[in-house]
Amino acid sequence: MKIYQAGPDVFLPDAAVVGNRKKDICARFGLAGLFPLDNEIAQGDGVSLHIFRANTAMMDEADAIIANLTPFRGPSADPGTVYELGYMAGRGKYCVGYSNVIGTYLEKVASRHSVRPDELARRYVDDQGQAVEDFSLADNLMIVHALDEFGHPLVLPQQPPSDPCRDLAGFEHCVRLIAERQASLSGA
């Protein structure tokens, strides 16, 4: 079974180290991890389109996605990863994901922007007057419920990990979920 590994891990200075640790975890559970090409970032004409096509081909080949949905440069997950989660959901693939940051989307927005209750509209708004989702979900509802509906609910840590960019306990939890599901489907 092939698992597409989506996440902003590819932007880390030690992306290759983290990627190899992920590969090892997949192998330990008898699964093949497919890794996006973004970690081979180079400049030049056509490079980005080449990466897009290679990642899309890998997603088409994969049976499932494990998305690292830890907030990236803002209150939400990395948008490249979110696109890939949507693409895999649309293709009918099994969707699993984790975040290494605890808290609701409202709390994450409030930690970065001024957020106030709009009593009349009975909702929270940001400094631009735009509504802030308040569903006690970890991120935008489309992202969180895509996992609920097309795979397994978002995996979150019990305690905040000391290094949220590199902690792989949530990732390993996701790999185990997929391996157990595969074993149960094979046994059926």
Added chain:
Amino acid sequence: MKIYQAGPDVFLPDAAVVGNRKKDICARFGLAGLFPLDNEIAQGDGVSLHIFRANTAMMDEADAIIANLTPFRGPSADPGTVYELGYMAGRGKYCVGYSNVIGTYLEKVASRHSVRPDELARRYVDDQGQAVEDFSLADNLMIVHALDEFGHPLVLPQQPPSDPCRDLAGFEHCVRLIAERQASLSGA
């Protein structure tokens, strides 16, 4: 032809007004606009899942998506919209989008975070040491190239509009593109 209208417009205080203007533009070109339910945000158990399922059903019904990819609470597009773009791409639907903010992803990150060149790695990094994509694209490469590969390249304004949250020139451009494509396909 049915067009799913994705965008953070639903979070505006005057979301209904903007939504009606979008509906009118679609109707003028003989197209049906399907609008997500997020603008009927209410609290309570099950509301968010209800919205997710309704939006997913609307996307499944639609033939194309017009995604408002104007940056939202950060350097990138609204993540709910990005998820929907990915979902529609995965379902093989025609993907069109616009942004009302000019500039590259690197410039947008640099306007919000400290960004410096990492000479050794030959790339730009943010204040966390994480690489910043530098492909002269408007957003993450997966988002921008999804439009290139599965629809029409991102529509951008010639001049920055005075109200980027509400300006619909880019939206109208997208509607026209879809109407012209439909006319050309019907005539073929």
